[in-house]
Amino acid sequence: MALDVLPVTARDYFRSGAWGESTLAENIAAWGRLRLWHRVMRDVSARTTECTLLDGPSAMPVGIAPTALHRMAHPDGELATARAAAAADVPMIVSSLSTTTIEDIRAAARSVRPGARTWMQMYVGRDRAAVRELAQRAHAAGCEALVLTVDTPVWGIRERDVRNGFRVPEGLRIVHLERPGGPTGHAGSGIHEALAWTIDASLTWADFEWLRDSTPLPVVLKGICRPDDAAQGVSLGARGVIVSNHGGRQLDGAPPTCESLPYVAEAVAGRASVMVDGGIRRGIDVVRALALGADAAFVGRPVLWGLAAGGEEGVAHVLALLRTELDVALALCGCTRPSDVTSALLRP
Numbered sequence: 128m129a130l131d132v133l134p135v136t137a138r139d140y141f142r143s144g145a146w147g148e149s150t151l152a153e154n155i156a157a158w159g160r161l162r163l164w165h166r167v168m169r170d171v172s173a174r175t176t177e178c179t180l181l182d183g184p185s186a187m188p189v190g191i192a193p194t195a196l197h198r199m200a201h202p203d204g205e206l207a208t209a210r211a212a213a214a215a216d217v218p219m220i221v222s223s224l225s226t227t228t229i230e231d232i233r234a235a236a237r238s239v240r241p242g243a244r245t246w247m248q249m250y251v252g253r254d255r256a257a258v259r260e261l262a263q264r265a266h267a268a269g270c271e272a273l274v275l276t277v278d279t280p281v282w283g284i285r286e287r288d289v290r291n292g293f294r295v296p297e298g299l300r301i302v303h304l305e306r307p308g309g310p311t312g313h314a315g316s317g318i319h320e321a322l323a324w325t326i327d328a329s330l331t332w333a334d335f336e337w338l339r340d341s342t343p344l345p346v347v348l349k350g351i352c353r354p355d356d357a358a359q360g361v362s363l364g365a366r367g368v369i370v371s372n373h374g375g376r377q378l379d380g381a382p383p384t385c386e387s388l389p390y391v392a393e394a395v396a397g398r399a400s401v402m403v404d405g406g407i408r409r410g411i412d413v414v415r416a417l418a419l420g421a422d423a424a425f426v427g428r429p430v431l432w433g434l435a436a437g438g439e440e441g442v443a444h445v446l447a448l449l450r451t452e453l454d455v456a457l458a459l460c461g462c463t464r465p466s467d468v469t470s471a472l473l474r475p
């Protein structure tokens with residue numbers, strides 16, 4: 128439905144991957160190759176999908192990955208997503224390229240559930256004062272964590288957007304990253320040229336330490352694919368890592384996240400939360416992620432499609448489908464709760 132209602136430029140921006148889109152396709156296909164070696168006769172009559180995630184409760188080990196420009200999918204934009212996430216009692220990671228302020232997003236989430244959980248995604252750009260200010264705003268608005276995206280020293284090349292000459296539509300604003308004196312997205316250049324100042328190709332681990340020391344909030348690293356990077360981040364104080372290849376939008380040719388996940392989980396060894404995104408489309412994919420060592424899985428595009436197709440109700444429907452599927456998948460695997468899922472469920 129979303130593909131039908133969205134104009135081609137928006138549809139392609141949301142669905143595109145980098146270059147030949149091989150990582151984008153593999154993200155989905157590789158989960159499908161994992162076989163669940165299910166147990167039987169285990170009394171699964173009393174079940175829950177509830178879990179603890181980054182020191183807080185969640186209705187299921189699933190959250191909303193940060194994606195840009197929700198008002199391009201639906202006029203209610205991030206407010207609709209935040210309300211649906213709060214109602215479903217799952218964490219939402221707000222993109223720093225959102226079209227609604229973090230204060231308004233938090234107010235929408237809290238209006239549905241006072242304990243709604245929101246994490247703020249950040250890029251560390253060249254203007255460190257602006258980064259610090261956004262971190263402070265996120266903290267003041269009641270966000271529980273910062274999610275530092277680390278797979279973006281430069282923007283990946285998404286050929287659909289190049290061909291379409293993608294720009295942020297007139298009337299939409301990337302509210303957190305506007306520079307005094309100029310709009311961001313709809314200047315004469317494409318979105319990535321306009322947003323070039325918001326990322327920084329010179330980033331190193333020292334910049335992670337700087338962010339860590341600039342905020343009282345826990346910091347999660349997003350965009351990790353190697354065990355050595357994960358180990359380094361955790362040793363420097365990352366409270367969690369999200370195994371991600373940015374939904375195939377950065378380095379085409381990067382491994383699908385389900386192939387990186389077990390290496391990262393082994394390196395982290397319980398010292399921090401391990402999360403994963405990329406190609407999670409069904410409840411069985413969540414079980415597969417848990418079996419490979421993740422504490423939770425996050426969804427990007429499915430939420431955008433729900434939002435485009437039906438606003439808040441559409442996002443709520445996507446989350447409800449995932450929860451029902453996860454519940455049934457747990458039962459069929461002989462598990463009564465997410466923590467029952469171990470690597471023993473994967474066929475040797």
Ligand SMILES: Cc1cc2nc3c(=O)[nH]c(=O)nc-3n(C[C@H](O)[C@H](O)[C@H](O)COP(=O)(O)O)c2cc1C
Nearest residue numbers: 141192193194195222276373374405406426427428
């Ligand atoms: C349209 C779109 C916009 C995105 N914007 C951001 C962003 O602003 N910050 C970020 O860290 N990741 C961003 N991502 C990556 C997602 O957080 C996530 O890694 C990815 O979408 C997960 O894969 P999936 O879409 O297959 O579920 C974006 C992804 C998409 C599809």
